[in-house]
Amino acid sequence: MADVAVIGAGVAGIQAALDIADHGIHVHLIEKSPSIGGHMAQLDKTFPTNDCSICILGPKMVSVARHPNVTIHTCTELESVRGEVGHFTIRIRRYPRYIDEKLCTSCGDCIAICPVEVYNSFDAGIGVRKAIYKPHLQSVPDIPVLDAGHCIECGLCYDVCGPDAILKVEEETQADIEVASIVVATGYGLFDPVKKAALGYHAIPDVITSLEFERMINAGGPTRGEVKRLSNGMRPESIVFVQCVGSRDITVDRPYCSGVCCMAAIKNAILIKEKYPDTGITICYIDIRAYGKGYEEYYERAKEMGIRFLRGIPGGVIMDDGGMTMQVEDTETADLETLRPDLVVLSVGMEPAPGTADLAERLGIPLEENGFIQPADQKLGPVLTIRPGIYVAGTATAPHDIPDCVTLGQAAAMQAYSDVVRRA
DSSP states (O other): OOEEEEEOOSHHHHHHHHHHHTTTOOEEEEOSSSSSOGGGGGOSEETTTTEEHHHHHHHHHHHHHHOTTEEEEOSEEEEEEEEETTEEEEEEEEOOOOBOTTTOOOOOHHHHHOOOEEEOGGGTTSSEEESEEOSSTTOSSOOOEEOTTTOOOOOHHHHHOTTOOBOSOOOOEEEEEEEEEEEEOOOEEEOOGGGSGGGOTTTSTTEEEHHHHHHHHSTTSTTTTOOOOTTTSOOOSEEEEEEEETSSBGGGTBOSOOSSHHHHHHHHHHHHHHHOTTOEEEEEESOOOOOSTTHHHHHHHHHHTTOEEEESOOSOOEEETTEEEEEEEETTTTEEEEEOOSEEEEEEOEEEOTTHHHHHHHHTOOBOTTSSBOOSBTTTBTTBOSSTTEEEOGGGSSOOOHHHHHHHHHHHHHHHHHHHHHHO
8 A cells, every 4th residue: 555654753643654554554654753642741740630640641652662563753844735635756965873773772871971061951951961962861752963063073972882883074965755635733833032122032031932931840841840930040039920022912923823822831730830939930921822622611710729820911121230120010909910920931832843934845735824834725634735735734824722723624534544445
């Protein structure tokens, strides 16, 4: 039977690959990062159950890696697509990992001895990694990657590697693959709050993003789960979450709602209250959108725990000798309030993943007005595109929470499976 390509190995792509592979069809799972897992691997807990995120995702990552009908291509991107449904030829480009995956035993000796430390993008910049590294402890494949851009060629990793698995030279490679259909699950990017200069991101050390906070509160993160002020390392006594940073905001060309930010902020506020009950927490919001199963009850639970919801968005964050100051108009009472938090968390919105426009052009499918991939017709199904045989899942089309991404991955998988069956 013909193969299927899944582009993007976040939770939607992994689910699509597993569902297709379980039907006896070979899947090429293509991921540009050194590890599969996507953004979900960065999260601490999931709402509304507060289940461990990696405890849900990890088994799926291992299952897809061990599946006999799945070939994982990491450090790899789609170069071009030719053909039509049932008879696509895709060209993929693999970037050097500088590791012989067959020889590497994943012992970690090379990482331990590397003297170079740089900011770790997986930890959203609040942690560091080595020039040779694994993205995180549960990386799949469990193989390091050498960052040639930061390597100083000291030679220590070569000396310590017993099986000589570290390659001094490795070139980019290309390959052509014949597939019957393609599932696009390339995920999302995050709004850069530097564009909202009044909020003080990067200018004030104790103003951080929601993803940075996720890595901070995660037991596997750079602070081992301890919530700290970046300015002095002390635990904050008061925290303010600012919602809709880069969502529902025409001034930065982001008019849409990102869907998950309200619940993510409520989740993180609950986690803080459970760990540090005396911490004062305020969530500044426009509207609370708790639309999913159990979400409204989760919201009510947060209020019962003493988390304050203030309907209004601060105009900015001001730093003075006494710390941070924020003025917020309570739009329910018209009162002007002054907040003096120790830590400010900006709930940044979702946006199209970097490279989405280029990928859509290669695939021959359009984008909608906000830059996400445009489904052919929502009435016919949210995973169909205008090009038969190419389907889209997860947050490649719009902001979605994890359950919706899984569902869309399953829907796209069944469409791709149908193409293979028809070709057979």
